[in-house]
Amino acid sequence: MGKVTEINHPIVKHKLTQLRNKETKTKNFKDIVKELSTILAYEVTRDLPTEEIEIETPLTKTKQPVLKNKNMVVVPILRAGLGMVEGFTDLLPNLKIGHIGIYRDPETKEAIEYFKKLPDNLNESEVIVVDPMLATGGSAIAAIDILKENTSKPIKLVNIVACPEGIEAIQEAHPDVDIVTAVIDEKLDENKYILPGLGDAGDRIFGTN
Secondary structure, eight states: OOOEEEOOOHHHHHHHHHHHOTTOOHHHHHHHHHHHHHHHHHHHTTTOOEEEEEEEOSSOEEEEEEESOOOEEEEEEETTTHHHHHHHHHHOTTOEEOEEEEEEOTTTOOEEEEEEEOOTTGGGSEEEEEOSEESSSHHHHHHHHHHHTTOOSOEEEEEEEEOHHHHHHHHHHOTTOEEEEEEEOSEEOTTSOEESOOSOHHHHHHTOO
């Protein structure tokens, strides 16, 4: 079974409270999503392999670690996932970026794919799917299904807010996928929104209703 990592840190909790607050404006909301995404990027890349190279400091020659595999792809689930990309590229500027467009049908709550564009080197890369919210898990499952048709590499999922129902759905559909999230909230409401949550992340990032 894939690992589930919830980041327990006072700064993360502070920034989550700002995101949850309905009075937080679009600009601040977007900035905080980026900041949290960088923190999540540190956590999800914790086990990346390294190798030693020889360099010369101002004082001596030394062998020091560098990333062994520099091929990394981050795949935001459109559109809300776009808000997390800059946080990752700030940390890893050479990331390749794929895009998968999925929306949730308002009646059936099923995930519908409407766009896909993936890098050519996907099967040689570490692959990270990003989406601010893991609610029912439908969109993430659909995105991972698409990616598994194009790569045999391990896939990781990164969210800002998750809930038990969404985590359970991912583990059932894709038990090999690790999940990293800033927080695991209480539950889904009758409309499949996360409680206490932070509302619709896409609307709040892009200032729409």
